[in-house]
Amino acid sequence: MSRVGKYPVPVPAGVTVAIANRVLTAKGKLGELKLPLHDEVEASVENNAVVVKPRTESKRARAMWGTTRSLVAGMVKGVSAGYAKALEINGTGFRAAVQGKDLVLNLGFSHEVRYSVPPGIKITCEKPTSIRIEGIDKRLVGQVAAEIRALRPPEPYKGKGIKYEDETILRKEGKKK
Structure with missing residues (x-):
């Protein structure tokens, strides 16, 4: 189980996160970033936070779970603070x-x-x-x-x-x- 992936990514005020066609988009005061989601994970926006979950229990899916969560957290911080x-x-x-x-x-x-x-x-x-x-x-x-x-x-x-x-x-x- 991923120690990083299990925590949701909080979305600060002024940042909007949208998911469409397996592409996660984060918009903030500094700009916009896009992240194509890996086939092994799925993401959703719940209660002003981004939740990343693995689709299967394979080793690759668990690895991509933590990686994707970390990339999303970096995107959210980048568009809000830089x-x-x-x-x-x-x-x-x-x-x-x-x-x-x-x-x-x-x-x-x-x-x-x-x-x-x-x-x-x-x-x-x-x-x-x-x-x-x-x-x-x-x-x-x-x-x-x-x-x-x-x-x-x-x-x-x-x-x-x-x-x-x-x-x-x-x-x-x-x-x-």
């Missing part, structure tokens, strides 16, 4: 700026790196060394943050590179004479 990730840039001369629909990064290479921002994502740079990624889709926000971090991951000797704001870098000791 998601954000913050990145920090460490290194001499390393900086970031938003130009139009591109994020322009100077990361110590011989050229500047341009990252085109996907639709549904908002990127801001309050300081040249900080990047804030916001959006309503949890998966997309995390994916964009991971792609930007992968352009210059932090190295363990000086800590130079792009890291998450709450990430700690395990530092190594340098060469000894």
Whole structure:
């Protein structure tokens, strides 16, 4: 039995959830998200909450039960409050700026790196060394943050590179004479 799936997902005020043709749609003040339901689960809206149940007792159905419930909870939170990730840039001369629909990064290479921002994502740079990624889709926000971090991951000797704001870098000791 799923420990996650058995709890209903509460729907906050200002968010509407509808199910039509095996597609769950969540609308809120920030936008709209859709989730095609898996064949092994069924969902219903009861008492201002979304209830997810498995159709059969197979192992696959029980696995998809918890997964679907988690995805629905992420959608409801995304359309009501949204998601954000913050990145920090460490290194001499390393900086970031938003130009139009591109994020322009100077990361110590011989050229500047341009990252085109996907639709549904908002990127801001309050300081040249900080990047804030916001959006309503949890998966997309995390994916964009991971792609930007992968352009210059932090190295363990000086800590130079792009890291998450709450990430700690395990530092190594340098060469000894």
